[in-house]
Amino acid sequence: MKYLKLTDRLLKIASLVDKDKRLADIGTDHGYIPVYLLNKNTIQYAILGDVNKGPLDNAKKEVMRNNLIDKVDLRLGSGIEVLKPNEVDEIIIAGMGGMLINDILKANEAVAHTTEKLILQPMQAPEELRMFLYKNGYKIIDEHLVREEHRLYEIIECKYEGLKEQDIEPIYYEIGQKLIEKQDPLLKDFIENKIRINENILRKLDGKDGDAVSHRKSIINKKIEELNNLLNK
Known part of the structure; x- marks a missing residue:
């Protein structure tokens, strides 16, 4: 059939x-x-x-x-x-x-x-x-x-x-723990794409000031750091 x-x-x-x-x-x-x-x-x-x-x-x-x-x-x-x-x-x-x-x-x-x-x-x-x-x-x-x-x-x-x-740690809402545990074949590409997205957001915030912007930048920088840590596990 x-x-x-x-x-x-x-x-x-x-x-x-x-x-x-x-x-x-x-x-x-x-x-x-x-x-x-x-x-x-x-x-x-x-x-x-x-x-x-x-x-x-x-x-x-x-x-x-x-x-x-x-x-x-x-x-x-x-x-x-x-x-x-x-x-x-x-x-x-x-x-x-x-x-x-x-x-x-x-x-x-x-x-x-x-x-x-x-x-x-x-x-x-x-x-x-x-x-x-x-x-x-x-x-x-x-x-x-x-x-x-x-x-x-x-x-x-x-x-x-x-x-x-x-x-659980908030980063695991974004990157599923099961994907990490079994090292899904597409995991590296997936995390790298997430890093690129967050780096693009940071670039768009360049030159902008204010407490709200600073707070958002610090959250995004922390997320990029956590994503890089997952990438290097």
Whole structure:
């Protein structure tokens, strides 16, 4: 069988879904990941959710084209509010900002807290997402970096375990500890890119005065120092 070709980012996300699970893909867009996994017989069943009718219609067309309509449920609605507890085993929430993912998890804790695994891929504010997870009882199982064209994407596998609020160094909100522990092959590039971004911010602050500017410069300099320390571990 000729499988749907996924981008590197989507392919990596799909590879993290465990075999024979019931999957929900939230913000499914065209439904590419669940269609790919169903065609490979990796998963039993999928719920495809999207807050907008247009993307859900696109997903339905993809499902119909692949003759998978009996293995999916298409649901129009916000985030994981379209799900009931124990309807699925694993949930993908990908391609959204970290703050929005936080809001989605908070909006239906009955589902978020009972799911075997969450696969989260924030497009922005990953540090806000990690902070939320650490402070709200979630365990980060693993993290991954994937390169697609000129960008590095972060993917977080986690589950709710009711852990006490975890107090960690702020730099680990920005660079996931799991990435460091396993020395992800893309970690060096990832950290170097973070350093470049912060150095660019410093350059833009050159020639500006005031207490607020000085305070911001000192925070950025400290972050650059911490990033360099991680690079040299």
